[in-house]
Amino acid sequence: MKNTNHTSPPTWPLRFFRWFCHPAFVEDIEGDLHERFALLVEEMGLRKARFRFVIEVLLLFRPGLIKSLSIFPELIHPGMLKHNLLITYRGFLKHKMTFFINLVGLSTGLAGVLLIYLWVHDERSVDRFHEKDSQLYQVMINHEDERGIQTWDSSPLPLTKALIEEFPEVESGTFINNSFLPEGKITQGENAIEASRIFANEQFFDVFSYDLIQGDKDQVLAGKDNMVISEELALKLFDSTHDIIGKTIEWSHPYYEKFNGEFQVSGVFETPPANATEQFDAVVHYGLMVENDPPSTRWTSTPVKNYLVLQEGTNIERFNDKFADFLSAKHEAWETSTQFVQQYSKRYLYGTYENGVQAGGRIEYVKLFSIIALFILLIACINFMNLSTAQASRKMKEIGVKKTMGATKSALVLQFLSESMLMVTLSFIVAASLISLILPQFNLITDKELKWGLALSPFLAIAGILLLTGLVAGSYPAFYLSRFKPVAVLKGERSISSGEYWVRRGLVVFQFAISVVFIVGMLVLDQQMQYTQTKNMGYNRDNVISFQRPRHNDDLEVFLSELRNLPGVTNASNMEGNILSGWSDDNGFYLKGQESDNKWGFMSPQIGYDMIETLGMQIMEGRSFSRTHKDDRSKIIISRSAQKMMQLADPIGQVITNGLTDYEIIGVVEDFHYGSLHKEKKPLFFRFHIWSLNTMVKIAPGVEQATIAKVEELYKEFHPETAFTFTFLDEDNQRLYEAESRVATLSKYFGSLAIIISCLGLFGLVAFTAERRSKEIGIRKILGSSVWGVIKLLSTDFTRMVILAILLALPISYLITKRWLDNFAYKIELEWWLFGSAALVTLLIAWSVVGLQTLKTARLNPVECLRDE
Amino acid sequence: MSKHRLGELEEIVLLTVAILHGEAYGIAIVNEMEERLSRRISIGALQIVLRRLEKKGYLISEFGEATKVRGGKRKRYFTVTNFGKQTLKDTKDQRLSLWNAIPNISFGN
Numbered sequence: 001m002k003n004t005n006h007t008s009p010p011t012w013p014l015r016f017f018r019w020f021c022h023p024a025f026v027e028d029i030e031g032d033l034h035e036r037f038a039l040l041v042e043e044m045g046l047r048k049a050r051f052r053f054v055i056e057v058l059l060l061f062r063p064g065l066i067k068s069l070s071i072f073p074e075l076i077h078p079g080m081l082k083h084n085l086l087i088t089y090r091g092f093l094k095h096k097m098t099f100f101i102n103l104v105g106l107s108t109g110l111a112g113v114l115l116i117y118l119w120v121h122d123e124r125s126v127d128r129f130h131e132k133d134s135q136l137y138q139v140m141i142n143h144e145d146e147r148g149i150q151t152w153d154s155s156p157l158p159l160t161k162a163l164i165e166e167f168p169e170v171e172s173g174t175f176i177n178n179s180f181l182p183e184g185k186i187t188q189g190e191n192a193i194e195a196s197r198i199f200a201n202e203q204f205f206d207v208f209s210y211d212l213i214q215g216d217k218d219q220v221l222a223g224k225d226n227m228v229i230s231e232e233l234a235l236k237l238f239d240s241t242h243d244i245i246g247k248t249i250e251w252s253h254p255y256y257e258k259f260n261g262e263f264q265v266s267g268v269f270e271t272p273p274a275n276a277t278e279q280f281d282a283v284v285h286y287g288l289m290v291e292n293d294p295p296s297t298r299w300t301s302t303p304v305k306n307y308l309v310l311q312e313g314t315n316i317e318r319f320n321d322k323f324a325d326f327l328s329a330k331h332e333a334w335e336t337s338t339q340f341v342q343q344y345s346k347r348y349l350y351g352t353y354e355n356g357v358q359a360g361g362r363i364e365y366v367k368l369f370s371i372i373a374l375f376i377l378l379i380a381c382i383n384f385m386n387l388s389t390a391q392a393s394r395k396m397k398e399i400g401v402k403k404t405m406g407a408t409k410s411a412l413v414l415q416f417l418s419e420s421m422l423m424v425t426l427s428f429i430v431a432a433s434l435i436s437l438i439l440p441q442f443n444l445i446t447d448k449e450l451k452w453g454l455a456l457s458p459f460l461a462i463a464g465i466l467l468l469t470g471l472v473a474g475s476y477p478a479f480y481l482s483r484f485k486p487v488a489v490l491k492g493e494r495s496i497s498s499g500e501y502w503v504r505r506g507l508v509v510f511q512f513a514i515s516v517v518f519i520v521g522m523l524v525l526d527q528q529m530q531y532t533q534t535k536n537m538g539y540n541r542d543n544v545i546s547f548q549r550p551r552h553n554d555d556l557e558v559f560l561s562e563l564r565n566l567p568g569v570t571n572a573s574n575m576e577g578n579i580l581s582g583w584s585d586d587n588g589f590y591l592k593g594q595e596s597d598n599k600w601g602f603m604s605p606q607i608g609y610d611m612i613e614t615l616g617m618q619i620m621e622g623r624s625f626s627r628t629h630k631d632d633r634s635k636i637i638i639s640r641s642a643q644k645m646m647q648l649a650d651p652i653g654q655v656i657t658n659g660l661t662d663y664e665i666i667g668v669v670e671d672f673h674y675g676s677l678h679k680e681k682k683p684l685f686f687r688f689h690i691w692s693l694n695t696m697v698k699i700a701p702g703v704e705q706a707t708i709a710k711v712e713e714l715y716k717e718f719h720p721e722t723a724f725t726f727t728f729l730d731e732d733n734q735r736l737y738e739a740e741s742r743v744a745t746l747s748k749y750f751g752s753l754a755i756i757i758s759c760l761g762l763f764g765l766v767a768f769t770a771e772r773r774s775k776e777i778g779i780r781k782i783l784g785s786s787v788w789g790v791i792k793l794l795s796t797d798f799t800r801m802v803i804l805a806i807l808l809a810l811p812i813s814y815l816i817t818k819r820w821l822d823n824f825a826y827k828i829e830l831e832w833w834l835f836g837s838a839a840l841v842t843l844l845i846a847w848s849v850v851g852l853q854t855l856k857t858a859r860l861n862p863v864e865c866l867r868d869e
Numbered sequence: 870m871s872k873h874r875l876g877e878l879e880e881i882v883l884l885t886v887a888i889l890h891g892e893a894y895g896i897a898i899v900n901e902m903e904e905r906l907s908r909r910i911s912i913g914a915l916q917i918v919l920r921r922l923e924k925k926g927y928l929i930s931e932f933g934e935a936t937k938v939r940g941g942k943r944k945r946y947f948t949v950t951n952f953g954k955q956t957l958k959d960t961k962d963q964r965l966s967l968w969n970a971i972p973n974i975s976f977g978n
Binding site for chain 2: 029
């Protein structure tokens with residue numbers, strides 16, 4: 001025989017063979033298989049031989065050659081399974097209450113967990129659909145100045161090209177415009193549609209996986225008059241995505257005339273999915289942007305976000321080290337900056353930077369809710385375990401008889417596990433219908449488009465969760481119950497071991513401790529949310545509407561005075577940006593003539609006349625900007641903390657400067673919160689800027705609707721081409737805390753869920769204990785115990801457990817809520833009553849649950865429970 | 870006569886083992902059968918017959934040497950037992966007696 005050992009047979013069929021074959025036959029048959037394979041290879045070539053080999057192995061799978069089934073003989077017996085099902089079913093019928101508690105507890109728990117899972121899964125999928133996801137990075141810049149390090153996601157336009165040339169690791173790259181562009185109107189024949197668009201370079205569709213339905217990805221962005229449109233837009237404009245290449249569409253916006261013009265459709269891309277951060281209807285070559293804004297190509301400006309495709313296996317740390325000083329080599333303006341890259345798909349969840357260091361972001365909420373989900377599931381499982389072990393006594397006889405008849409331990413384990421699996425499956429069905437009821441509401445709260453679809457990965461995960469729940473919930477009773485000694489059980493000798501007693505109590509304590517943590521969390525979140533809405537910000541935001549004027553012609557003063565003259569309008573003014581955004585700042589100031597190294601930085605909102613009055617701020621010294629004084633940009637009004645920082649006893653008339661411009665202080669205003677409560681109140685001065693577009697109108701209370709209608713009318717007179725959209729300042733204020741208020745709402749739901757499930761469990765346990773001790777209670781009553789005495793007897797134990805849970809939970813919840821509150825510069829105090837009321841609420845709920853059940857038992861006629869023996 | 874009956878495949882396998890005389894292991898038997906009878910059977914089919922024959926006592930087996938081509942696995946050599954030989958002979962006798970009993974006329978010449 002020829003030596004052909006270089007071609008060995010495929011391993012996995014061999015492994016399969018070794019697994020199923022009877023151990024006594026394995027060796028020689030495997031040898032035969034090897035020999036046969038070698039022969040087959042010579043005869044028919046490797047490929048066919050491999051195929052034949054698989055068939056040979058499969059043909060060996062015969063009853064005479066495979067292992068005996070002695071390992072699980074009784075488990076796969078269909079009769080046994082049927083028997084288990086029947087017993088389970090009868091058990092459900094007999095103990096309806098326990099069944100009901102289990103079903104409600106498990107199904108609501110599962111529903112909560114699955115909802116959170118859907119949400120987490122969706123959060124984690126954001127921006128991950130790009131084919132080059134693992135290689136796709138965004139350029140970030142850490143810029144350092146007097147205020148500390150700020151992290152920007154925008155960078156110079158020539159960067160991508162330079163990087164591709166100078167770094168071998170950079171395969172390709174693209175960029176899109178960073179600044180906000182308003183929606184424009186796209187016209188095609190009779191159709192006109194509002195659409196958003198972005199500017200990008202030629203490689204855009206190569207780097208990102210917005211797949212092209214029409215057009216070639218290297219060609220679609222070839223010229224400045226090309227426009228690639230989304231499938232959705234194409235359908236709206238043309239009713240089709242076919243044969244539209246080369247057709248002309250018109251882009252127009254009333255105030256961005258320089259970007260208006262005609263474009264040729266050069267391609268159609270699939271509409272960005274909901275889990276993409278960038279949402280746009282059309283893509284245009286960046287040349288158009290450069291043409292209208294030539295400075296954007298300079299190394300010093302940052303008009304774009306740059307995205308790089310790095311070679312597979314690039315060491316990011318090493319790359320960042322090399323890359324860090326790239327920009328400072330290009331231009332001295334970047335001397336105090338370093339650059340780095342962050343994976344594009346991580347930007348969404350890990351988007352927050354503090355002092356140049358990654359500091360979480362949305363991921364924290366993802367983690368928080370994952371933990372909540374886990375705990376809810378755990379609480380539900382504990383219920384199930386507790387009730388099942390408690391019911392052990394009801395099942396003891398059954399187990400005893402079965403064991404005497406020769407049932408093995410494994411058979412009993414299987415019986416209980418299949419019982420819990422069945423329970424979980426039933427609960428899952430209930431949970432699924434619950435979810436389809438709740439999902440629309442849940443989507444509303446979370447601002448998502450979650451679907452109860454059967455995408456593969458969630459489906460697998462759900463199956464996993466189910467299996468896990470079944471195993472966790474069923475394992476303890478299964479292994480515990482199957483351990484009983486039949487003789488002891490049948491003699492009725494088995495008493496509750498102290499171990500079991502402690503385990504059950506421990507589980508209840510654990511359950512309630514989690515519930516208390518949830519309740520404290522709920523209360524604190526709620527209080528803080530109320531605080532953000534009611535805290536005195538130093539100005540009055542009630543009844544103030546704000547809207548953006550598209551532009552001022554020379555009519556600003558006319559517009560404002562006509563606004564003020566409208567009946568119902570108390571005052572009107574304009575400012576740059578928004579009082580709530582709190583971004584503007586300025587640095588490098590010193591008192592004129594006293595330059596020193598220690599320079600001051602201020603927040604510096606820019607306002608027009610009357611803004612201080614419109615917002616009801618308090619002038620402490622000096623005066624506000626006024627028309628009679630003909631104030632201009634050289635005047636500022638400082639805040640009280642700014643005065644304190646500069647240590648000016650008599651600030652009015654003093655001049656501060658940054659070396660370029662001098663500012664004269666004309667007034668001092670009481671401190672107020674510029675921006676959200678997340679930020680510290682900082683020293684501030686108001687600069688004067690008359691041409692701001694953001695207009696604020698204070699309306700007299702009671703006549704809001706009529707007045708707003710009048711404001712709109714006036715607006716239409718001045719700007720017939722654009723729609724009037726306004727917001728209430730107090731609603732804008734609410735929006736600042738959207739993420740937190742979402743968490744607050746959700747935590748209310750999930751917190752209530754946790755406490756409900758815990759109480760269900762407690763209820764079941766109390767009911768069970770009462771039933772077990774009914775004879776004792778009967779005798780006690782006959783001997784003269786009062787109803788109250790019985791209630792005390794039954795509830796003392798549970799009260800102790802709940803109190804222990806509260807004692808354990810309070811410090812933990814203190815730590816957790818304190819950490820959350822640290823996100824806010826201004827926050828509520830964690831006062832004792834928050835924890836006290838959480839404890840009291842828990843105790844009261846637990847008592848009412850226990851009391852109800854014990855009262856029922858205590859009032860029983862002793863004859864009822866003592867009659868049968 | 871004998872209550873032991875051999876199936877068709879069993880008989881052929883048993884005969885082949887006898888032909889190979891001390892050299893009969895799995896693949897050798899398959900190859901021998903293929904050469905002589907142009908009949909290819911799978912290892913599975915053969916092994917099941919071999920085990921059955923061994924269980925009934927027609928064959929005994931022992932491990933032999935390992936070779937490289939067999940992935941270092943030993944061969945299991947089968948030999949026909951006396952009882953097997955006896956059964957083969959009985960089967961042959963039965964057949965012959967049947968053959969002999971056929972009247973000439975049946976085959977037409």
